[in-house]
Amino acid sequence: MKSDNIVTFKNIHKSYLLGEHEIKALQGINFCVKKESFTFIVGKSGSGKSTLLNLIGAIDTPTKGSIMINNTSIDELNDDELSDFRASNIGHIFQNFNLMPVLNVYENIEYPLLMINQPKEQREAKVNEIIKAVGLDGLEKHIPSELSGGQRQRVAIARALVNEPALVLADEPTANLDSVTSAEILSLMTKMQKEYKTTFLFVTHDADIMHMADEIFVLKDGKLTRGEEDVK
Amino acid sequence: MLNSIKIAFRNTLRNKRRTLLSVFAIAIGAFASLLIGSFVASVNQGIQTQVARSSGHLQIHKKGYFDFGVGSVGEYGIEKYDEIISKIKSDEVGNYINVITPTLTISGIAGNYAKESSQTFVGLGFVASEQLEMQKWDGYNLNMPSTDMILKAYKNGGLIGQGLAKNLSFCKELNIKECKEKKAKINTNPIDNDIAGFAIEEETSSVPTVSLLVASAKGAPNIINLPLEKVWSQQNKEMDDRFIAMPLKTAQMLLYGKGEKRVNTINIQLKSPDDIALVSQKLEQFFSLNHLDLEVIKLDEFNPQINKVVGMFTVIFAFVSVVIGLIVIFTISNTMTMSIMERFNEIGTLRSMGLRRAGVRTYFLLEGSIIGIFGATFGVFLSLLTTTIINNVGLMWTPPSVAEPTKLVFNLLGNPSLIFGIWLFLIVVSVLSSLLPAVRASRMKIVDALKYD
Structure with a gap:
């Protein structure tokens, strides 16, 4: 049966070794994220926010527990299947932008469509449409080093x-931007989220933007202190 | 794939200096390999040309002559050889043949009794006009100098090896430079009366004449006086010290007297050296069909020196290629490792966006092959340019198994398979050198890769 939740975590534990010490980054996390929501995960440095985001992004695996994303149990997928899953289901926005320096604006945006083998005509239409939507018209041929933050x-x-x-x-998408640009970017993201009816999951420690969230989860010492009740 | 190539190509240009150094290292590798390779090929082709001009590509003998004939030349003579030559010429196999000519090898004692000198000799009876035609062969386009000047001026006498001429004290008569005449010995052991007769005859002649004593096919001694025309230097000293060439009929007279005239070798020079195996096979079939007790010996069998010399140079070439291969492996591997270390974050980003491990490997293997293609191609052009210059400068050297100094030739353009082989070898080595770093990059944990900035 299809769920209304895009993300479901059941009893997720994640620990790793730092030298001889075992670090318990996440301890029995249970939570769900609703589809088409604008959800924030907040917490102090070292609380486990990025670890949680890596698990949701299917780029890391839990030590224990099960993860369901978009009705797919990702624990059962092998590396290639996980890659294909990420390519079709998950978009990443990084704190440091992580654009390909050898590709221009158009090519950077086009790249995820190449990975899912979309035909050229469809690619062109989609890329041109989104370039307009994010206000990058005229900058298509510029490489990342020629652009502002x-x-x-x-x-x-x-x-x-x-x-x-x-x-x-x-993952803290406004951390490297000034306040004016941050506001513009956040405004753009809310607009795009509504337009594309996508679920946005934010990791941040910026208290000023909490009012934008549909839902907020707080992480402290590897445990969720809010939102736990949603899965029960 | 096109997109991957585009990205890989742009990535190679990110650190231009490092890429240029790698390209240059491969180019130098290609340059060295091609120069040595073309030199080896030229030596091989040079020796083959030399042998093909004098003895042809194939030799027909009576069965057993090649193994046992030296000891009993007369026994292994080919009867009705003119008929056999005509039949071969008119057969389909004749289309592959440039020259077919009979020769007779004899041995005995040569003497210049006026100077009290004698020496064992190896005589070659040949048809001068056909030998002259053989001398024109240049199947590898090497423009090697030939001895056709000697044969063009040849009339009907003897041509003597320089070493033998010196030993028999013909220095002055044959105008041999830097040649010391052997001092005449005091005659403590008088020569047999009937042979001394030739010495008396020789002293009265204005033309230098050598006396040849040969045991005929039936065992009786045969003697003739052969007027000498010129010196014909041979490839190695051992042969040069014993060699006399003469008209086929003279050699036949010495060996067979007035009996049936035979030869012990039919030399076949082909139009193309590529047809040696094919023509050899066709000739064997021809002999079988015509019930002829003959066999065909290939050039590298009757002149095993070719394999030895070429083998030595090939070992040197292989050794240099291995060293070059190792340098390329080290260079490309180092370049790719550095390139990957600088791009951990990008690898993590691409993987998080859904690029498979194989996709990461493909990028770096493509980068390695692009560097390899540019380096190898540049090296090929550099080698072609250099060899063209060297070939036109006209440097001289004396190749192994060749008597006269010859032009130093790097026959690179005539060896497209060598060019393609080295070009491909270096690209394959470049790709293989990228493999390990590429596999390592693809196996990185995405979260670890994303931590690098």
Whole structure:
């Protein structure tokens, strides 16, 4: 049966070794994220936010527990299947933009569509549409080093959304931007989220933007202190 | 794939200096390999040309002559050889043949009794006009100098090896430079009366004449006086010290007297050296069909020196290629490792976006092959340019098994398979060198890769 939740975590534990010491990054996390929501995960440094985001992004595996994303149990997928799953279902927006320096704006945005083998005509239409939507018209041929921080993050947002994934993960996407640009980017993300009917999952420690969230989860010492009741 | 190539190509240009150094290292590798390879090929082709001009590509003998004939030349003579030659010429196999000519090898004692000198000799009876035609062969386009000047001026006498001419004290008569005449010994052991007769005859002649004593096919001694025309230097000293060439009929007279005239070798020079195996096979079939007790010996069998010399140079070439291969492996591997270390974050980003491990490997293997293609191609052009210059400068050297100094030739353009082989070898080595770093990059944990900036 299809769920209304895009993300479901059941009893997730994640620990790793730091020298001889075992670090318990996440301890029995249970939570769900609703489809098409604008959800925030907040917490102090070292609380486990990024670990949680990596698990949701299917780029890391839990030590224990099960994860369901977009009705797929990702624990059962092998590496290639996980890659294909990420390519079709998840968009990433990074704090440092992580654009390909050898590709121009158009090519960076087009890249996720190449990975899912979309035909050229469809690719062109989608990329041109989203370039307009994020306000990058006229900058198609520029490479990332020729863009400002705000412009780069717009490219990253366009890249994350171009293949219309069910879930977009943003890891402190405004941390490297000034306040004016941050506001513009956040405004763009809310607009795009509504337009593309995508679920946005934010990791941040910026208290000023909490009012934008549909739902907020707080992480402290590897445990969720809010939102736990949703899964029960 | 096109997109991957585009990205890989642009990535190679990110650190231009490092890429240029790698390209240059491969180019130098290609350059060295091609120069040595073309030199080895030229030596091989040079020796083959030399042998093909003098003895042809194939030799027909009576069965057993090649193994036992030296000891009993007369026994292994080919009867009705003119008929056999005509039949071969008119057969389908004749289309592959440039020259077919009979020769007779004899041995005995040569003497210049006026100077009290004698020496064992190996005589070659040949048809001068056909030998002259053989001398024109240049199947590898090497433009090697030939001895056709000697044969063009040849009339009907003897041509003597320089070493033998010196030993028999013909220095002055044959105008041999830097040649010391052997001092005449005091005659403590008088020569047999009937042979001394030739010495008396020789002293009265204005033309230098050598006396040849040969045991005929039936065992009786045969003697003739052969007027000498010129010196014909041979490839190695051992042969040069014993060699006399003469008209086939003279050699036949010495060996067979007035009996049936035979030869012990039919030399076949082909139009193309590529047809040696094919023509050899066709000739064997021809002999079988015509019930002829003959066999065919290939060039590398009757002149095993070719395999030895070429083998030595091939070992040197292989050794240099291995060293070059190792340098390329080290260079490309180092370049790719550095390139990957600088791009951990990008690898993590691409993987998080859904690129499979194989996709990461493909990028780096493509980068390695692009560097390899550019380096190898540049090296090929550099080698072609250099060899063209060297070939036109006209440097001289004396190749192994060749008597006269010859032009130093790097026959690179005539060896497209060598060019393609080295080009491909270096690209394959470049790709293989990228494999290990590429596999390592593809196996990185995505979360670890994303931590690098």
